[in-house]
Amino acid sequence: MKLIILDRDGVINEDSDDYIKSPDEWKPIPGSLDAISRLNHAGYHVAVATNQSGIARGYFDLETLSEMHNKMNELLSQSGGQVDAVFFCPHGPKDGCDCRKPMPGLLEEISVRFQTKLHDVLFVGDTISDIKAAKAAGATPVIVKTGKGKRTIEKLAENGFEGTPVYEDLSDVVNTLLNGAS
């Protein structure tokens, strides 16, 4: 089974210095939706794993979150793509959950839902937490330079992750993957 897991903010949509709190603030990164569609057409299932502590903090509610994801899927459907499932962590840092990245909970849920081991599965993220979650779940982390990625690249070495592959953006990841270079 061909599966790829994506972080949301900073990988699919533009991140902000704040939280993404409404569908209006949810703006796709140029090329990202097209990249997801190309994955679909190549037979990949696409799952999203995203921390959304803005819910625990009261900045937006579950309904608004699903409106954002409806917008994402509507925009995707225009290019014939879809995200199979969005797994999100609604908790805050002190809630002691095991789903908030860097914990592997979300990725493990995805593993169960899709009934597949993650060792050949890419997790595309833009933060150190994404890399840690991927490693803890046995998936393969890659970093994109969009979102918080540029800052993350500077921190790879001090965290011992200097071997992590770095791409310009999701589109770049998908190009490489589908051209068999991965």
Added chain:
Amino acid sequence: MPSERIPSKAEIYIRSSIYWMFMVVTGAFVGFLTVFTFPFHVDGRYKFARSWAVMNLWALKVICNLTYRAEGFENIPQGGVVVLSKHQSTWDTIILQIILPPVRWVLKRELLRVPFFGWGLAMLKPIAIDRSAGRKAVAQLIEQGKPMLADGYWVIVFPEGTRTHPGETKRYKQGGSILAVEAGFPVIPIAHNAGEFWPRHSFLKWPGCIDLRIGPAIDTSGKSAEEVTSLAKQWIDAQMEEISDQSRWDR
């Protein structure tokens, strides 16, 4: 920074002990001498007392291998500003003197009674608040803060009121925002993760590099204090999300 050698707990303990002595001795010494700067203008006194912060930042680097990286200097405007800062550590009180224009602390007045250190602090025209005074405390803050802002000083407020543990967010108090809105000056939020290296009530100082971010100025004109607080809090929360590292919380 290169990947850090993780020293043994015993080594951290010894290094922290040496630093503790350094901090107390320099604090008492500079605090004591600052008392005698009273004939000078407060700007001169501030410059003198700031040497304590310079020395301690140096000592943390040399003794404890604790450094920092700060970003957002492009956000520093001319003129008075109300700073709403995350407060996780005693380190905050050192670094803000280093990276910001001359500041005025908002503090509980009991602090000024700490021998030597507190007496020196009293020379720096802080806004000393009677915490038990409730609403009156806000009035004190506004009354004393307004002229300072007009003179171009930076008024530092810790809206959570006290040092928080890493990962913890206390309810933000409105005092700082009320001052900024009433006086017509911008608010600058500051986020950092010092509590992961030098937690409150912790004797141990862990080696590493503290991340500090100075946020974009929040224009307070036409906004309510609640709106301003909420904007600052959201920005700080979002930064904390990125710079915090949970693996350092319970060590």
